[in-house]
Amino acid sequence: MTTLENDHLRVVIQPKGAELTSIFHKPSGIEHLWQADPSIWGWHAPNLFPVVGGCLNNQLLIGGETYPIERHGFTRQSVFENTESTRTHAIFSLRSSDATRVHFPYEFEFQIIYELDGPKLTVTYRVVNEDEQTIFFSVGAHPAFAVPFKAREAYEDYFLEFEKAESLETHMLSSGGYFTGETKSVPTVDGNKLPLTKHLFDADALVFKNLESRRVTIRSARHDQRLSVDYLAFPYLGVWAKPGAPFVCIEPWLGCADSEGKPRPIQDKEAIQQLAEGKVFDAAFTITVS
Template sequence: MKQDGSVFTLENEELLVTIDRRGAELTGIYDKKAGREILWKADPSVWGRHAPILFPFVGKSFEGKYLCDGTEYEIMPHGFARDMEFEPVLCDMDECWYRLKDTPKTYAVYPFHFELEVGHRLTGRVIEVIWRVVNPDSGELLFMIGGHPAFQTPQGKTIYDYTLSFNKEGSGAEESAQQLHYLAPNENGYQEERRSGTLQLKDGQVPITKGFFDAALTYMFDDGQVSSVGLLVDGKPYVTVSCGGFPYLGVWTMEATHPFVCLEPWYGICAPDGYAGELKDRPGIQKLNAWGTWEKSYSIRIE
């Protein structure tokens, strides 16, 4: 482990990984064998992030507002954790942990006490991302959390050289395994039932072609259908995100410039269009009992 200001580095013979205290964000995955960076470079003129952590919300609340115990609050899309300074807890050669606690400022927009610990563990060519949410209070904690890693296209390639490769959870007919149901946001960023659909696969794969994201600005696969999703480049494995047990997975890009594709494991989802109900009843909300601890992880494998 190396420390350079607010950035920590994990390194082995295969990979060099950097994590920033701001947002506990994974900011680099350099493949030493192939001599190339895998994560998007966060060009602010395009999209100025690498792999932000979405907490305590995933996506937008309707009109930027939500209701909790009868009181209305305003919250930015994806919550506030991605823009806050985390406290280093443990960092060594192949693992580091950060912690974020509530503050008066967070409590004003999100009326819960919480502790969020984020870990990154490097093993060979795999980075495991671990989330641990602690409820330090006597009441129930309501939250969402999600990953948002962006994988840039290799030099000389575009997103149209990518193929998505899916492994589905559960068992069922072979025919059903060749399609995935998805939800999709409207132009305002809210779920809209008429935009949902089915993505057809062949041998578990679908190429990204021009217009692929016209059907869904973001593909939001629900019901825990996806246990892993990979990007193939010219038919060869490039990167794989494993997220078994996650209820949602998002796939997104900025197709106008198409420099990257995001593979996003979520415990939560954007609000339905027009949703004005209580936060506890919103689709995708996670509930943590008093004094409880919630822990989940996903992994990124560089192929």
């Protein structure tokens, strides 16, 4: 385990998946990350690469060949190397190998960089193309934040507050986790507040593709403690929880699940990223506790 710490936050990251396992707010004594109860949902904050969501037939089509790939990719199951670490900064690295080439036939280095600065934790995804061709990929985050923050509070005391007024529209998912092409409006309060309820996610994740906001904040109607996620580099946002579970995931994405129908080659997948030979890709989001 790697621990980062300052006067505001103590953050713990495990080698498997380079996954956050704790975001502890020291002034309030509140643990803000879901503690991965395996009987409900056994993850804290998986990192998603080289796909986000599910691929039709659990396959990637690359260069006319098919490659098996699980939902959200293989990195959440992979062991990363901690290549650099200070009291407030750490870099984790996963390089292409025989194990990754079974699923994703490119040469790459995938880094996850964690940086503490006051009450802010910045997470940067860095992809280095070490191949002799353009590579294609998706990348995203899936952190689960514990709700409620405090004892004797209810889940329904909380809401998500978007940075701007939004006409929220979620893109519907099939039972297999693929987009159906249908959308549904999601009611808000005061134009920018989405109340959290135990049944909000009965039909799976809310997937927003056209938000104006680049920040969403978890807030309570009973106090002013809050947690914000800023996702300037990520055009898609997923919001999800196991129905009835005491957490909510706020998921910045550069990529998304496939749509029902015929599989597409990787370069034609929705929201796919491409990176030329020898180039480096960076995308960051920030978690702030206040």
